[in-house]
Amino acid sequence: MHRPERPPEEVEEREKTLARAKSGDQAAFAILVREHQSMVFSLAHYFFRNRTLAEDVAQDVFLHLYQNLGSIESNDHMRYWLRRVTGHRCIDHARKHKLQTVSVEDAPEPVSMFDMPDAMLRTTLRRIVATLPEKPRLVVTLRYQEDLDPTEIARVLDMPVNTVKSHLRRSLAILKEKVTRCLGEVEV
């Protein structure tokens, strides 16, 4: 997937905002939060499938960022840092609270008869992603939400690239099988 390059002026402006935030400008930090909140929140949301919990975790991540702004070198580094901290926070939280994943067979029927097939498929996909084990779930989310390649995911989650690739392969096979089972004839 193509990632659009930002114009140089925009990159410069973002670096300036980061510098202001690092020097204690809270308005600049609020800009950084607004810019990255959808990324952090969505990673947590697709992991937990719970908006309230996802917002709590995302808030903690930004608080942690505020306390560690001194170590952030650039906007790219900040994006990497946020993904990494969010991923680890999600796994830590799930382990600490022993969150149970819902089996796709046990989950309630999500689809209204009047939904469009594509919408049905997306809703079902989200539910099935939520049933994957913790690490594969994060790998899939980072791959398809953040469009990271396996090497980048390996760096973010501190795992070997081959493990990432194997998680992706297996997760896609599970997703394909479960989607076919749930939606019958829909071609995936």
Next chain:
Amino acid sequence: MSRLENELRSALSREEPSPDFTDRVMARIQSLPAKTEQEKREKIGWLSKIIAIFEPFQLKWAMAAALAILMLFAGLSLHRYRENQRMLAEIAEGERARQQVLLAMKLTSEKLNFAHRKIQQSVENRK
């Protein structure tokens, strides 16, 4: 790329949190300074930690710890000194016993020589 992957991209597209999310994060940050100061204090380097030992309150504990270590060290030294003394006394006792045995053997040897000489003399007189 498969349809599944395309659909995953759509299904897992970014979502926005509640509209007041940023405000809530900033409100939590506002209530942070006291805590941050404490955390900064916890993160001071090793040099500052050594300096901090010499603060009056810390010094009291440092001195108590040093005194305890000193007492332990003195106790161990005394114990080792006594062990040493006991071993030296045992060695001296052994040496004294050895000297006594040697003296007794020397006396016995002299008496045997004397008896031998007497017997020799009486044999020669008979001849």
